[in-house]
Amino acid sequence: MSTENCYLCSKSLPSGQSYYEGQGQTVCLSCYRVHARCKKCNFPGKELLETPPHGVLCEFCRVTVKAEPSMTCLLCSASIPAGSSHYSGQNQTVCLSCFKDAKKRCFTCRFPQVKMTTTSGPGVCSFCKPSIITDKSDLHSIVAPLDPFLASLGHRAPKEIKGVFLPTLLILGMQDSTPPPAPIEFFEEFVLFAMPVVYLRGVYYMLPAIPRDWFVASMVGQMAAFDICRTYGLEGLAGDTPFHKMAQGWVHFVSYLCAQRLKYTLVERRLERIGANMLVGDFNKFLGMHEHRKPKDVINYAKLNIAQLAKKYL
Numbered sequence: 001m002s003t004e005n006c007y008l009c010s011k012s013l014p015s016g017q018s019y020y021e022g023q024g025q026t027v028c029l030s031c032y033r034v035h036a037r038c039k040k041c042n043f044p045g046k047e048l049l050e051t052p053p054h055g056v057l058c059e060f061c062r063v064t065v066k067a068e069p070s071m072t073c074l075l076c077s078a079s080i081p082a083g084s085s086h087y088s089g090q091n092q093t094v095c096l097s098c099f100k101d102a103k104k105r106c107f108t109c110r111f112p113q114v115k116m117t118t119t120s121g122p123g124v125c126s127f128c129k130p131s132i133i134t135d136k137s138d139l140h141s142i143v144a145p146l147d148p149f150l151a152s153l154g155h156r157a158p159k160e161i162k163g164v165f166l167p168t169l170l171i172l173g174m175q176d177s178t179p180p181p182a183p184i185e186f187f188e189e190f191v192l193f194a195m196p197v198v199y200l201r202g203v204y205y206m207l208p209a210i211p212r213d214w215f216v217a218s219m220v221g222q223m224a225a226f227d228i229c230r231t232y233g234l235e236g237l238a239g240d241t242p243f244h245k246m247a248q249g250w251v252h253f254v255s256y257l258c259a260q261r262l263k264y265t266l267v268e269r270r271l272e273r274i275g276a277n278m279l280v281g282d283f284n285k286f287l288g289m290h291e292h293r294k295p296k297d298v299i300n301y302a303k304l305n306i307a308q309l310a311k312k313y314l
Contacts (some may be wrong), residue, residue, distance in 0.1 A: 248281030
């Protein structure tokens with residue numbers, strides 16, 4: 001309800017003079033012009049206070065909103081005001097200062113603290129460490145469960161897995177001789193250009209640190225590549241002939257199908273994007289068939305056409 005006195009200076013409002021009215025209060029024009037105002041209602045309150053994440057609020061608006069509690073930085077224990085910039089990942093919060101000042105970040109999730117360094121360089125955080133495949137991992141126990149899946153696609157699994165872990169740029173160079181436009185520091189940057197596992201001459205060459213879901217999907221595809229190479233006496237599947245494009249697209253599709261079956265949703269989406277946008281062999285052809293035809297038809301198509309193209313181009 002309006003009063004005859006200004007809410008801020010308590011002076012009487014001159015008769016007939018204009019004034020500001022809001023929040024059930026009246027404010028003389030002199031006070032309205034010079035006082036800071038509420039971010040929510042524009043009222044020039046007596047007690048304007050910072051109320052994260054809403055900004056500066058007047059005493060009336062503060063009772064209608066709930067201020068979000070501040071967070072605590074995992075690394076330095078400093079308070080992080082609600083609404084301020086920070087790193088959020090692995091269900092943890094890190095202040096912007098600790099994130100910027102971190103000397104090393106996790107290769108797979110960018111968490112600003114490294115707990116384990118691989119022999120080939122990249123470091124991973126304590127959160128990622130349990131699910132990362134490195135040269136210390138038992139590859140056979142991870143790969144063995146993939147044999148039935150390979151068999152369902154018409155491929156024979158190798159009797160043994162010989163894995164060699166190499167630095168990031170070497171693995172990239174084995175698949176693409178074109179240097180990346182910027183230095184690769186993290187796993188998500190690497191998979192924009194190449195796969196983390198590549199088969200060549202009886203050996204599976206791998207990144208020094210690979211998330212388990214990516215390793216499984218990539219490995220099953222390269223095991224299919226191994227079987228194709230074994231069948232046709234090849235060292236690898238690099239090449240530009242129709243045979244090579246058909247085989248490359250099929251191998252990539254096998255990895256995609258594995259990620260889909262195991263519900264590795266993020267890996268599935270990335271493999272589809274890579275296959276479609278970077279034109280990995282005949283991947284798009286297999287993807288289109290997969291959407292409209294039975295799995296058995298797709299498998300038979302791949303097997304028949306790879307065999308026919310091998311006779312013509314090898």
